Amino acid sequence: MNxxxxxxxxxxxxxVDEIAYNQLHTYVEKxxxxxxxxxxxxxxxADIESRLAEIFLSLLNNKNExxxxxxVDHAINLLGKAEDxxxxxxxxxxxxxxxxxxxxxNNSTKNEQTYTGPKILYRDDENKVLAGVCSGLSHYFGVSxxxxxxxxxxxxxxxxGWGVVLYLIxxxxxxxxxxxLDRMRMKGNPITISEIEKNIKSDIDDFNTxxxxxxxxxxxxxxxxxxxFTLFGQIVLFIFKGIGVFFGILILVVLCxxxxxxxxxxxxxxxxxxxxxxxxxxxxxxxxxxxFVILIPIxxxxxxxxxxxxxxxxxxxxxxxxxxxxWLLAVLMSLFAITQFSKIMRTSQTVQVNKSLYPMxxxxxxxxxxxxxxxTENMGVVINGNKYAFINDTIIYKNIKFxxxxxxxxxxxxxxxxxARGRDRNKAFANATQLEYEFLQNDTLITLNPxxxxxxxxxxxxxxxxxxxxxxxxxxxxxxxSLFDILDDVKNTSNTYDGDMLDKYWTMTPLGLTNQxxxxxxxxxxxxxxxxxxxxxxxIIINSDDKAIKIMNGEDVIIKIDSTGLQIxxxxxxx
Amino acid sequence: MENKSSDNLSAxxxxxxxxxxxxxxxxxQEVYASDILTELKDANLLIVEGxxxxxLTRMKNNGYLTYNWVESNSxxxxxxxxxxxxxxxxxHEIHTTWQELVITVNQxxxx
Numbered sequence: 001m002n003x004x005x006x007x008x009x010x011x012x013x014x015x016v017d018e019i020a021y022n023q024l025h026t027y028v029e030k031x032x033x034x035x036x037x038x039x040x041x042x043x044x045x046a047d048i049e050s051r052l053a054e055i056f057l058s059l060l061n062n063k064n065e066x067x068x069x070x071x072v073d074h075a076i077n078l079l080g081k082a083e084d085x086x087x088x089x090x091x092x093x094x095x096x097x098x099x100x101x102x103x104x105x106n107n108s109t110k111n112e113q114t115y116t117g118p119k120i121l122y123r124d125d126e127n128k129v130l131a132g133v134c135s136g137l138s139h140y141f142g143v144s145x146x147x148x149x150x151x152x153x154x155x156x157x158x159x160x161g162w163g164v165v166l167y168l169i170x171x172x173x174x175x176x177x178x179x180x181l182d183r184m185r186m187k188g189n190p191i192t193i194s195e196i197e198k199n200i201k202s203d204i205d206d207f208n209t210x211x212x213x214x215x216x217x218x219x220x221x222x223x224x225x226x227x228x229f230t231l232f233g234q235i236v237l238f239i240f241k242g243i244g245v246f247f248g249i250l251i252l253v254v255l256c257x258x259x260x261x262x263x264x265x266x267x268x269x270x271x272x273x274x275x276x277x278x279x280x281x282x283x284x285x286x287x288x289x290x291x292f293v294i295l296i297p298i299x300x301x302x303x304x305x306x307x308x309x310x311x312x313x314x315x316x317x318x319x320x321x322x323x324x325x326x327w328l329l330a331v332l333m334s335l336f337a338i339t340q341f342s343k344i345m346r347t348s349q350t351v352q353v354n355k356s357l358y359p360m361x362x363x364x365x366x367x368x369x370x371x372x373x374x375x376t377e378n379m380g381v382v383i384n385g386n387k388y389a390f391i392n393d394t395i396i397y398k399n400i401k402f403x404x405x406x407x408x409x410x411x412x413x414x415x416x417x418x419x420a421r422g423r424d425r426n427k428a429f430a431n432a433t434q435l436e437y438e439f440l441q442n443d444t445l446i447t448l449n450p451x452x453x454x455x456x457x458x459x460x461x462x463x464x465x466x467x468x469x470x471x472x473x474x475x476x477x478x479x480x481x482s483l484f485d486i487l488d489d490v491k492n493t494s495n496t497y498d499g500d501m502l503d504k505y506w507t508m509t510p511l512g513l514t515n516q517x518x519x520x521x522x523x524x525x526x527x528x529x530x531x532x533x534x535x536x537x538x539x540i541i542i543n544s545d546d547k548a549i550k551i552m553n554g555e556d557v558i559i560k561i562d563s564t565g566l567q568i569x570x571x572x573x574x575x
Numbered sequence: 576m577e578n579k580s581s582d583n584l585s586a587x588x589x590x591x592x593x594x595x596x597x598x599x600x601x602x603x604q605e606v607y608a609s610d611i612l613t614e615l616k617d618a619n620l621l622i623v624e625g626x627x628x629x630x631l632t633r634m635k636n637n638g639y640l641t642y643n644w645v646e647s648n649s650x651x652x653x654x655x656x657x658x659x660x661x662x663x664x665x666x667h668e669i670h671t672t673w674q675e676l677v678i679t680v681n682q683x684x685x686x
Contacts, residue, residue: 010651031625040632047628050651051608057650080623088590088626 122177286337292330349428368480407470494522
């Protein structure tokens with residue numbers, strides 16, 4: 001906290017902090033004492049004060065800003081040190097030549113305008129491509145050519161466009177270097193690790209002096225208690241800050257991951273317009289809104305973190321207000337989109353179609369899935385773990401499940417359960433009926449299609465297909481490895497997992513689907529497990545009520561340790 | 576050391592012609608102090624700004640210059656300087672002196 005003094009220079013009011021005022025006052029007084037001896041000395045002083053006012057006005061962003069030491073230093077640098085001005089304007093030529101020599105030497109060394117204060121991150125408006133962020137960064141980090149930063153940002157365009165987000169944040173956070181002083185601060189001494197260290201050290205020193213002063217004041221005991229409280233307060237503050245930073249970073253990471261997901265969708269061949277159909281045209285709006293819902297907090301958090309990191313202190317009141325307004329609007333639009341979507345997805349209906357199979361030449365049949373074509377694999381999108389691809393205006397889905405059940409009759413057939421959602425029962429039913437699913441039978445070989453078709457007017461309605469092969473008792477089936485993705489909890493007698501059922505022959509028995517090898521192994525395992533369970537009859541009971549430890553071996557022996565000592569009993573005897 | 580004394584000499588030479596140059600600038604058109612400063616700085620003739628103000632006041636007292644006050648939107652009112660007839664005469668005299676100096680110096684150094 002500094003005291004501010006109001007001064008009047010050439011009829012202009014300025015606010016100057018105390019230290020700067022003293023410096024300025026000494027300077028002006030020195031000059032006055034010299035020039036007062038001359039004719040119209042007051043006029044010379046008025047001119048100089050007027051020039052001071054001009055310099056300050058050019059340095060300040062607005063007139064309410066307080067003039068600090070650095071501004072005064074800058075002004076004195078421009079006008080020249082009091083001694084220099086006095087000597088330079090000396091008319092008396094009979095002055096000692098030696099003295100003049102000396103003074104002139106001083107002049108030449110003081111000619112260079114140097115700024116020794118801290119370096120500040122600014123945008124360089126005079127050397128810019130877009131907003132001057134890169135040239136500002138290169139000034140700050142002492143890199144001679146901004147091209148390196150520019151290249152990095154250009155390259156980052158190809159890394160999912162993250163550079164754009166970062167550039168936007170920096171462009172907002174970094175103030176533009178407007179005044180001469182800004183430019184000097186921007187180009188100040190390069191920031192090095194040792195300087196950052198120095199900053200941290202001075203922070204610690206600050207803390208130490210605060211902490212120390214409490215210790216030394218007043219009563220020793222009160223001092224100690226006080227310092228304990230201060231320390232406690234500091235720790236609590238530190239923890240809260242830490243938690244805040246932690247959550248800030250956590251939220252940032254989560255948001256970035258979300259945006260990354262969005263980016264992936266944007267940069268894939270999938271376009272948003274394909275999301276929507278007649279009934280869901282507003283969905284595009286919802287998606288754009290959702291994008292902003294995620295992006296704006298990222299920008300805000302990023303701005304906050306960078307402002308803290310570089311100790312930038314500028315106010316973006318209008319920016320924050322408008323960002324908040326846009327964000328709220330985006331949230332509303334997203335909510336609208338979600339409610340609309342949930343309306344359309346309200347009811348689910350399943351339609352079952354049975355398809356009989358042609359008679360086969362053998363009791364053993366083969367089932368496999370058609371290879372997924374490279375094209376559809378690469379161009380689709382994955383939503384909720386299901387694959388969607390768009391080919392010639394039709395969407396093909398890869399949301400298929402396969403199951404095998406016991407047929408109650410002698411005939412073998414395939415049940416196709418088509419499920420879809422809709423705004424009401426009728427609509428859902430219609431959507432489900434519309435689904436088209438095909439498989440091929442070539443004698444004993446059944447080939448399943450990995451996709452089913454959806455009509456473009458009803459794109460995303462939670463469509464899924466469940467295929468159930470109804471297998472009569474006595475028939476055997478070979479499950480090909482290609483069915484890995486779609487097997488859905490197929491019941492069998494050996495409780496074998498879906499993944500382990502692949503590449504094996506399974507026969508339908510009255511008990512269920514059976515593989516002899518798997519069944520034998522399963523039964524052996526069951527046996528072993530039972531034996532192990534029987535072995536676990538040794539119990540240790542620690543009973544707190546009796547304050548005793550009882551070790552029981554089956555039901556025969558009890559070893560009891562309690563307040564009366566160690567007891568070993570044979571249970572049958574005690575009864 | 577030699578370098579420093581040459582610096583010293585050139586500073587003295589610059590100082591010697593400063594008044595002449597300021598008057599020449601004002602003779603061209605009506606200007607205020609900052610305009611003169613900019614021009615002198617660009618020409619590398621002025622080392623510290625503060626020296627200009629006493630010079631201007633002295634020249635005014637000698638009757639070479641007059642000024643008008645002009646209000647400024649962005650700061651304190653400005654003194655706009657114009658040259659007087661006496662000033663013009665004086666300028667003409669120094670100009671002649673300067674021309675002669677240039678010729679003499681050239682004659683000597685190019686021999």
